[in-house]
Amino acid sequence: MSPAGPFTVKGLSCVRGDKILFAGLSFELGAGEALHIRGPNGLGKTTLLRALCGLSRPTRGDIRWGGIKVSDLAEEYTADVAYVGHLNGVQGELTASENLKMADRIFGRGVRVASGVKDALARVGLTGLSDRPARYLSQGQKRRLALARLLVLRRPFWILDEPFTALDAASVLRLSSLIGEHTSAGGLALIVSHQAFDLPGVRDFELARFCKVRA
Amino acid sequence: MSYGMFAAMRAVFSRELLVFWRRSTEIMTALVFFIMVTTLFPLAIGPERHELMLVAPGVLWVGALLATTLSLNHLFASDYQDGSLEQLLMSPYPLSALVLSKIAAHWVLTGLPLALLSPLLAIQMALPMKAVGTLVGSLLLGTPILSLIGAVPAALTLGVRGGGVLVSLLVLPLYTPVLIFGAEAVAASAGQGFASVAHLSLLGAFLALALSFAPWASSAALRVSLD
Numbered sequence: 001m002s003p004a005g006p007f008t009v010k011g012l013s014c015v016r017g018d019k020i021l022f023a024g025l026s027f028e029l030g031a032g033e034a035l036h037i038r039g040p041n042g043l044g045k046t047t048l049l050r051a052l053c054g055l056s057r058p059t060r061g062d063i064r065w066g067g068i069k070v071s072d073l074a075e076e077y078t079a080d081v082a083y084v085g086h087l088n089g090v091q092g093e094l095t096a097s098e099n100l101k102m103a104d105r106i107f108g109r110g111v112r113v114a115s116g117v118k119d120a121l122a123r124v125g126l127t128g129l130s131d132r133p134a135r136y137l138s139q140g141q142k143r144r145l146a147l148a149r150l151l152v153l154r155r156p157f158w159i160l161d162e163p164f165t166a167l168d169a170a171s172v173l174r175l176s177s178l179i180g181e182h183t184s185a186g187g188l189a190l191i192v193s194h195q196a197f198d199l200p201g202v203r204d205f206e207l208a209r210f211c212k213v214r215a
Numbered sequence: 216m217s218y219g220m221f222a223a224m225r226a227v228f229s230r231e232l233l234v235f236w237r238r239s240t241e242i243m244t245a246l247v248f249f250i251m252v253t254t255l256f257p258l259a260i261g262p263e264r265h266e267l268m269l270v271a272p273g274v275l276w277v278g279a280l281l282a283t284t285l286s287l288n289h290l291f292a293s294d295y296q297d298g299s300l301e302q303l304l305m306s307p308y309p310l311s312a313l314v315l316s317k318i319a320a321h322w323v324l325t326g327l328p329l330a331l332l333s334p335l336l337a338i339q340m341a342l343p344m345k346a347v348g349t350l351v352g353s354l355l356l357g358t359p360i361l362s363l364i365g366a367v368p369a370a371l372t373l374g375v376r377g378g379g380v381l382v383s384l385l386v387l388p389l390y391t392p393v394l395i396f397g398a399e400a401v402a403a404s405a406g407q408g409f410a411s412v413a414h415l416s417l418l419g420a421f422l423a424l425a426l427s428f429a430p431w432a433s434s435a436a437l438r439v440s441l442d
Binding site for chain 2: 053054055056057075076078079081083085086087088089090091092093094098102103105106107133
């Protein structure tokens, strides 16, 4: 993994329709740090994450990666970001291992050995299911497959939207230790979650501070 | 970087083929629809060879057009629903290149089989043998244009309620030039007009135009739809 970050956000505002979701949002995330973004439903957490990973444009504000605006970096920025959203991005017609192999070929930078896929499946606890079409996997197993993509792609900046949904207790533990390994190897992680999880050194970030009081 | 881009384009292409191969009913619907529609005409008009021959180029081309329109929904819709489209937007490679791969796979699975199947249906429509070659040629040139142009409204209507019908309404007017020159080329070589080469050249020009603009336009449309 190449040296990463820091990721800085300054004065970010998002307007959806005629509603200001949040304004003047700023934070900084350095290598090896994790940020847990919290807030009640409907506050704009997903909107914030989609803006941060470049899927949608914020109304105003400055997002920088390694000191350079992400809009100028364009594909060089997306090459460093791995996003797991509400949707898993798992194709039901492909088997679990095919899903990961294809992700590696499409989004990865160069061909990796098949053991990378096998290893990633093992680390999310899907070893025995590698040849099963993804549509026969349960919600939690699909979620784990989506998270295994993070391990295959080996990108420095993880943006995770409710990564713990549908996961059982053992998988929650496994995922928080995977995030821990990622940050201690110098990676960055941005996590939106309602669920409490155990991760040493994670900082809390209350989105509500940047939102107008609503009726 | 560019080597990686071509590898990614190849990977998208083979992933599309694999996914659609396992979901083969969707390819078959377009093909069977093409066969059914063109079969209805001899039944309705009657077995009069001369009358059939007159309408054959138009019927075969309209059939191909409608069958392609029917299949356009599959281009992005399921990827949109399962989130793989979102992931595609976050690829480190230019989106228009990856979209071009998706369109190419769509053509291989719909347009190409239509073109290869058309000689059989041409016999049924009493099209003279000398025009069959032109029919296949015009479809081989024309159906990629249909897939390319169709990708733009397919991308624009993602997430819109009743998007399927909307795609047809948006795309059919755009298809008319292709229909006119495609059907004319076949009619010409069946001996009802000027030489077909002129029409085929124009189809070729359309293809070049669509190749340069459609991937770019549909990737811009995708970014709008997923914003």
